[in-house]
Amino acid sequence: MSEFKLPEAFADLTRLAAHWAKPTEYQRSRLRWSASKEDFEILYDAIMPRLDAILSYMKSLPVKPIGEADRNLYWLACAFAEASPHHELYEGSAQVPHSFVAERFVAAHGDVS
């Protein structure tokens, strides 16, 4: 099995990406539902200062990046985009507070990346 890769400029995020970068919304949701307050904090503190750089890099890529390293960074950014409210708004709670059970929401657009 090949080593988990990120674009060189973001190689310092490799360990984090190996955990969070999942190809589908459902896979990322499952990971998010089991995350702790500390998990969200670590993700947020690592990505937020690099978000401008990541988005700037992603601007040059197609909607579905093709290369393995680019794709991993894209999936990491997707995970961050979906997880940041849990750190910023929900005090690290994996579920949206006072909400419906998230698992009962079906993503009818399909489980695509």
Added chain:
Amino acid sequence: METVQDLQRSSKRMLPIHSTEDIRQMLGTEPVNLDIIRDPEIYRQEQEKIFRKNWLKVATTWEVANPGDWKVKELAVCAASVIIVRGKDGVIRAFHNVCTHRGNKVIPTTEFETFGHARANVMTCRFHGWVFGTNGDLRSVPMKEEFAEIDIQRLSLREIRCDVWEGFVFINFDEKPGQSLKEYLGGFGELFAGYPYAESTTTYRYSTVLDCNWKVALYAFSEGYHVPTIHAGSLPGFSGIEHTNYRILGPHASSAIYGGGMDTADSTLKFAEMLHGTEMHRPRPEQLPSDINPERRPDFQFELPSVFPNLIIHLAAGCGYPGLSYFTHQFWPLSHGKTLWEGINYFKPPQNAAEDIAQRHVNALHRNAWLEDTATMEDTFFGIMSGAINDMYLMDREFLIRHGVDTLNHYLNKVEA
């Protein structure tokens, strides 16, 4: 008492914005009896007199973009499975998903919605291989010579009335609908016409089955009164909300949500900046139909209508949630106490991976708000069914509910006491 026809005829005249005082006079102010939600007999009447008689949105034209593309929609409320298919001639038609031989589903389905493509523009029943064209014609019957009697001409798929408004596909189960789709949509159709809905083909769709009557879910999404409380988590600081521009449009109605003051989180600011920096995803107030946000107020969030019986199209043109063109809700009864809720976020297609990521953030924020909304519905229905309360007291901003109940009663020919 005005009839539904009176309401329809007057819809154009009533396009102007009504004041709170007007709304109170037109719709009354008394508490609304909850039997309309509680009584299973009323649900049976709704099936016959509302869902089998009125125009129902079932698809968009771009879901069946090419000849041969089909969508099957299961509509338990009308005990029907419906094929919406674009024919070789480009026309979108709707048929009962029922083989005219013995009644099997022509397209077998297990989901509430299924999408596919008819190769060579034909659909073949798996039971005995009867072949139907995408225009509904019966094209081929295996071992036809062994049928002593068969009239191919009369065995086309059973067609359902189908028409298109602004790219939204509607059907009507009534063989002779009293009104065309255009007449039925009336003032709503005029108010919302002209926005380029079909440009927003990037969709995030969520659905869930709720243990509640369909109107509990519909009414929960029909007012802005709940926003500062229910959405205190996902929309912090959003207390300055204004729900106004009330319009009664025959059986439909509309209103607008204005308001800023939301404490936007740091990551949301970054993603919003990314989307707002593009011509395609920036707020596009100039694309709003002229009667929506007529004063072009900068704090416009979205137009909140109610399209009878079960559709809401929130039109934002990117002015509310960053980059979000509009979003729709539909509430499909599965039984008296069970509802399929469908929520769809519509964006213009992202041009690169960064825009896609930013849209996913906005979608997640909005989906989270929907999770907050849906949290109340089963409890509300449980409470109503308990019999502890008999009426609901409605405030001005809940006028879409009061008007919805009025319209429902008109269709059921039931005059409120």
